[in-house]
Amino acid sequence: MRRVLRCVYPLCVFLVAFLTTYIYLHLSTNGLQRPKPRYMVPTKDPVELDLAMDAEVDIEEIDIPSYDMDITLMKAVDKLVRRESTDLKPVNLKKFRYMLTPGHKCDFRERTTNFSRVLVLVKSAPDHQRLRRWLRLLMNDTIGILSNNVKMFFLLGYSRELNSEIRSESEKYDDIIQKNFIDSYRNLTYKTQMAYEWASMYCSSADFVLFQDDDFFANIKNVVEFLSEQLTPEELFTGHVVEAGSTVIRDRASKWFVSNIAFSNNLFPAYFPGGSYIASSQIVERLSFAFPFVSNIPVDDVYIGLVSSKLGITMKHSHRFYFSDCQNWSHCLACKAFL
Numbered sequence: 001m002r003r004v005l006r007c008v009y010p011l012c013v014f015l016v017a018f019l020t021t022y023i024y025l026h027l028s029t030n031g032l033q034r035p036k037p038r039y040m041v042p043t044k045d046p047v048e049l050d051l052a053m054d055a056e057v058d059i060e061e062i063d064i065p066s067y068d069m070d071i072t073l074m075k076a077v078d079k080l081v082r083r084e085s086t087d088l089k090p091v092n093l094k095k096f097r098y099m100l101t102p103g104h105k106c107d108f109r110e111r112t113t114n115f116s117r118v119l120v121l122v123k124s125a126p127d128h129q130r131l132r133r134w135l136r137l138l139m140n141d142t143i144g145i146l147s148n149n150v151k152m153f154f155l156l157g158y159s160r161e162l163n164s165e166i167r168s169e170s171e172k173y174d175d176i177i178q179k180n181f182i183d184s185y186r187n188l189t190y191k192t193q194m195a196y197e198w199a200s201m202y203c204s205s206a207d208f209v210l211f212q213d214d215d216f217f218a219n220i221k222n223v224v225e226f227l228s229e230q231l232t233p234e235e236l237f238t239g240h241v242v243e244a245g246s247t248v249i250r251d252r253a254s255k256w257f258v259s260n261i262a263f264s265n266n267l268f269p270a271y272f273p274g275g276s277y278i279a280s281s282q283i284v285e286r287l288s289f290a291f292p293f294v295s296n297i298p299v300d301d302v303y304i305g306l307v308s309s310k311l312g313i314t315m316k317h318s319h320r321f322y323f324s325d326c327q328n329w330s331h332c333l334a335c336k337a338f339l
């Protein structure tokens with residue numbers, strides 16, 4: 001009897017173990033233990049993630065209740081920065097396809113001085129060929145020994161009328177970044193998102209990104225000197241700041257009109273009102289990783305202000321960005337060069 005039991009006992013243990021494993025696996029694949037959906041920063045070219053490529057989509061206007069700091073979002077972005085996944089649900093994954101990206105022009109390996117590596121991204125309109133020509137010339141004339149520390153690219157959307165011209169311009173200069181959303185004033189948020197995404201995905205060797213409109217011009221020598229004086233360069237986010245609390249424009253005729261549905265607060269967060277500003281590459285990365293979790297509003301400057309406020313990133317005012325003209329050229333970081 002005892003001998004029989006000694007044989008049966010291990011068999012029973014085995015059977016029980018087998019059954020529990022089986023039941024567990026069965027339940028987990030049948031929904032009771034369904035894993036939570038997780039989001040990770042795409043490592044592939046966003047072309048392959050294109051969700052709305054063919055669809056006729058416009059900037060979605062949905063409620064953004066507040067621009068308070070968002071601890072959940074901050075934690076999620078911390079994880080994404082460490083290349084971990086997050087279970088925070090993305091609400092804004094609309095992606096467009098790149099139509100033009102520059103070849104391998106964004107590596108700074110050849111830099112000849114010890115100064116910072118600066119990526120200059122210029123929001124430009126398809127029909128502003130003349131401004132782009134001027135900017136290339138001016139940059140070439142003023143950049144001097146910094147030419148391997150500074151790279152300038154233009155950001156464009158799609159224009160049916162000018163597309164072949166844009167293509168040949170890109171073949172000639174290889175400095176155009178373009179996605180297939182229609183280039184228009186109220187689609188600028190797409191353009192700005194493209195800028196941040198491209199910088200963090202394809203130009204991560206830059207130390208700083210200088211964002212500017214195509215009617216602005218940066219005094220690169222001053223900029224580079226200014227950057228070298230920073231004590232906490234990774235926290236740099238500076239430009240001309242409009243303090244939090246300006247009134248949202250509800251007049252449909254205005255080009256800055258924002259509907260009640262798009263943004264229900266009556267006051268805006270702090271923001272850089274276009275023109276030009278500088279961000280460290282760490283801040284550019286954090287913002288671009290947060291975009292999928294913050295719905296779009298059609299005024300891109302305010303959108304960046306909104307995302308920054310949610311991440312607790314402070315915009316620092318600098319009086320060295322001029323909106324009027326370039327009379328104080330020797331003192332400015334950037335100024336409005338073309339009226």
Ligand SMILES: *[C@@H]1O[C@H](CO)[C@@H](O)[C@H](O)[C@H]1NC(C)=O
Binds near residue numbers: 114
């Ligand atoms: C260049 O930068 C490195 C690292 O930041 C520093 O150690 C070195 O002293 C710098 N050299 C010059 C000539 O400034």
Ligand SMILES: *[C@@H]1O[C@H](CO)[C@@H](O)[C@H](O)[C@H]1NC(C)=O
Binds near residue numbers: 137140141
């Ligand atoms: C840029 O400047 C250099 C001299 O500083 C000149 O030789 C070159 O032709 C210029 N290139 C363009 C495209 O203007």
Ligand SMILES: *[C@@H]1O[C@H](CO)[C@@H](O)[C@H](O)[C@H]1NC(C)=O
Binds near residue numbers: 058059180181184186
């Ligand atoms: C914005 O871009 C989308 C995608 O190309 C387009 O369908 C929409 O009409 C554009 N909106 C405006 C206001 O141009």
Ligand SMILES: *[C@@H]1O[C@H](CO)[C@@H](O)[C@H](O)[C@H]1NC(C)=O
Binds near residue numbers: 328330331
């Ligand atoms: C021009 O720059 C100087 C410093 O170099 C500054 O003191 C002055 O206020 C600036 N002028 C204007 C009009 O901003």
